[in-house]
Amino acid sequence: MRTINGPTDTIVVVGAGLAGLSAALHLIGAGKRVTIIEREAAVGGRVGVYPVTGDDGKTLYEIDNGASVLTMPDLIESALAAVGESFDSVSPKISLCALSPSYHTRYADGSSIDVFSDPEAMAEEVARKCGSAEAEGYRALRRWLASIFDAEFDRFIDSNFDSPLDLVSTPSALRDTLAITRLGGFGRLGPRVEKFLKDERLRRVFTFQALYAGMAPAKALAVYGAIAHMDTSLGVYFPEGGMATVAAGMADAVTRNGGTVVTGAEVTNIDVREGRATSVRTSDGTVYPCDALILTPDLPVVDALLDGAAVSARGRGRGYGTVSPSAVVFHGTVPTRVTDMWPASSHHTIDFGAEWSSTFARITARRGKGTLMADPSLLVTRPSVTDRALLVERGGEQCEPVSVLAPCPNLRSAPLDWTRLQDPYVRELQQELERRGYRGMSTMTVDHVDTPQTWADRGMLLGSPFSSAHVFRQTGPFRRHNVVRGLKNVVLAGSATTPGVGVPTVLVSGKLAAERIR
Known part of the structure; x- marks a missing residue:
């Protein structure tokens, strides 16, 4: 080295x-x-x-x-x-x-699946929602994800590289590289997960993490199953x-x-x-x-x-090179008398639209071809579900902070005028969440919005907080x-x-x- x-x-x-x-x-x-x-x-x-x-000029919350x-x-x-x-x-x-569930996932057909890091709790949830065969598929997938993670962490993640030859320069390096190859790590993540799971909802649970790597699951390398392993097996935490x-x-x-x-x-x-x-x-x-x-x-x-x-x-x-998609994120507060009636009460909820593969195609399209999601999949984060000290007193009533993340194209994929688009797009997302049962979202007090333009203004590559894609x-x-x-x-x-x-x-x-x- x-x-x-x-x-x-x-x-x-x-x-x-x-x-x-x-x-x-x-x-x-x-x-x-x-x-x-x-x-x-x-x-x-x-x-x-x-x-x-x-x-009064004093900090209300952070x-x-x-x-x-x-x-x-x-x-x-x-x-x-x-x-x-x-x-x-x-x-x-x-x-x-430790969050339990790590995520709550909702689908356009009205169904939902909780994601647990505990293998028995997750297998029971899968069996209850998707059937016993899918539960066995989950167990096999979990073992494969763990194998991918174990094979690659020391060699591919926790290692300095001076040259691609480092992958085969020593007997141990060659052994690790061959192990990942045998596990199918250099194939595609989406098709690999499909070998274990037939239920499309479950496949989303174990492949949406490809977005972090800047890729659609069908195109992402299977080695990025390691991210799914971190998310779904090693536990999600909140400080x-x-x-x-x-x-x-x-x-x-x-x-x-x-x-x-x-x-x-x-x-x-x-x-x-x-x-x-x-x-x-x-x-x-x-x-x-x-x-x-x-x-x-x-x-x-x-x-x-x-x-x-x-x-x-x-x-x-x-x-x-290839840069990851970006995201619009808006933060604000909603009265707890309203959020108490929401259809989901978890710290993290992934609310999937009916579209999936076409959504990735829209936000990862090449130069000038990207578009916003027509049927958005959204991450709704409610930190006060876990930490009640984060609740906010506002306008004489108790409110909770809520953040919503909507993936979108970066500024090269879709050079949109976000100074003009920001407010109407946030309103559109609020109205969509309202239609999905999140009452009061359309009147949410929005305190901060980040768009590809605000990320770019902070020096982030093409307005993406996820940097270079992991092609x-x-x-x-x-x-x-x-x-x-x-x-x-x-x-x-x-x-x-x-x-x-x-x-x-x-x-x-x-x-x-x-x-x-x-």
Whole structure:
């Protein structure tokens, strides 16, 4: 594995999202002096918050601004343990609740299926809703998903790559690659799942995760069954106080152990001498010297910094390849007297439209061909179902925060005018949810909306919070390398580089970046 040569005592990390915080903790644990520089006023990146103020100017409540699904929390524990900390030792404490069910799924025919991580509970649910034969199919599918995950995690997810040849460069690497091949990991996810399950509703449960990888299930590599395994077998969790407490706790561990976190400071320049980054400069002119540098922002921001440092774009993949779909997400509150009568009462509800394959075709279409979903499938998240402390007093009555995510094309697939489209599209989605039984959604108080344009304004690739898609040519050793060509001491972390998109994988990316430096 290629590592950074020369001095590496002082490290600057740009970005205080999960990737940057993970990298910092692993480096501090290795005895490095680390400074994290974050553009926003608070840490977290895509697990930060949007504050909502009341008429008196005081914060009424805070909205989790990004990821709402937390799996594999042991990766957070591992990062904290690198500096001798734990969930209980940091402030705020990270107190996790295992969601049961992990998801509630609803279908256009009026049926529903709860998704449990416990195999017996899930088998009983499948037998009750889909029949005993499907329950046996579920058990077999679960075993296959676990095998895929076990075969690929160490080799394809938790590993640095210098070349595609790393897949076969040692006997153990070759053995792991052959094991995945035998399991059908390099085939297609949709057809593989169909071998186990005949009920189309169940097939959706175990393939919708392909969206995170930027692919329709019929086209996604079967190795991405590992994401379905994380979602449906390893458990989904929610931290007391909201997802942002994870980043806040990790940042506390950084500062308690000698690291520095600077917020509200945007890095605008990288100073380079003799092929090494020697310091970074922020917009206010402050200079932060470094022996090594980790960049965690999205690729447009990273590449703008590298361009400014006169680093050649050769080998960077500046065309950006295939980019994942985007999403419209709106957040607000609804009175509990209304939500108490909703048809679903789970923390996460996936409300599927009747269309499925055509939906993916619409939002993953090539340049200029993408369209919005005609029959949307939506993720409805209600965090106060799990944490009642998140309820909000508003207008003299008790309300609960609700977030709705609607997948949509990125700005290359569909260059829509979101400044004009945002409000009418949100109203359309509210009305659709109202038709599906979510009473009061059409009069929901909407406090914040993210669209492909707002994601793009924050520097995200083509307005997608899911970055580069995980097509074969952008997977594993073929993804944007975390070592920057042209600079001897600069490493990338985050969703755009290895291993990819998702809370677990960006945590791993931070660790992998730290390994390049340690």
